[in-house]
Amino acid sequence: MSQEVGTEEIGIVVEDDTMIIRAGGELDHHNAVELRTLVDRELIKGKIKNVIFDFTDTNFMDSSGIGTIIGRQKIMESIGGSVRVRNMNPNISRIFQISGLHKIIKVQE
Amino acid sequence: MYKNHMHLEFDSRSENERFARVTAAAFATQLNPIMEELSDIKTAVSEAVTNAIVHGYENHTGTVILEGEIVDRTIILTVKDYGVGIADVKKAMEPLFTTKPEEERAGMGFMFMEAFMDELKVESKPDEGTCVIMKKTIIER
Structure with missing residues (x-):
């Protein structure tokens, strides 16, 4: 069963x-402030083991x-x-690489 | 010599982060940049404006100024606030340094500005504010 929460965008x-x-x-x-609130409200319930950021519709991201x-x-590391x-486009992928995040976060093909 | 200038003032509201970076990118289009260069400008401006809002004004209301100047093929973007200022600019510019880890600031703002622009200069005085000057030359294709 899947449950969907959020606005049209996020x-x-x-x-x-x-x-x-x-x-x-x-x-x-x-937008990060809004997204964080939405995500953490669900994570706090303690049932989630895998989190996937899907960037299909994303054309801009900065250090936030x-x-x-x-x-x-x-958060996820602390609970195993x-x-x-x-689905990162080249712009998002570049930000991801420059930040060094590719060393600790897996990209799902 | 080709010259152009724009001046924009807006409230330090997070809604204006997008407004500022899109405006800067629109101003830069007269140099016919490629998508990647536009994206670089957007990211750098977004970082500087976010810093002004989150750190300069610490989420209180103030005025942020975005100035754009074009001299020949170079765009100079200045983001200015009259907020709390930075006591140790060198320290603030160190990668991963942040005064607000609880707000999930990654400490990568200045690092991104440096990575995406050709030149970055930060001038700041405690209790007076911060001025970030960024330059990028767009080669003619």
């Missing part, structure tokens, strides 16, 4: 112990997005879960 889909995060069109500081991914990675990312 949202999460929960399927069993996996949460897929739709990062929205632009993941900056403004990186901070959001690192923050979720810390995982964070992955997928």
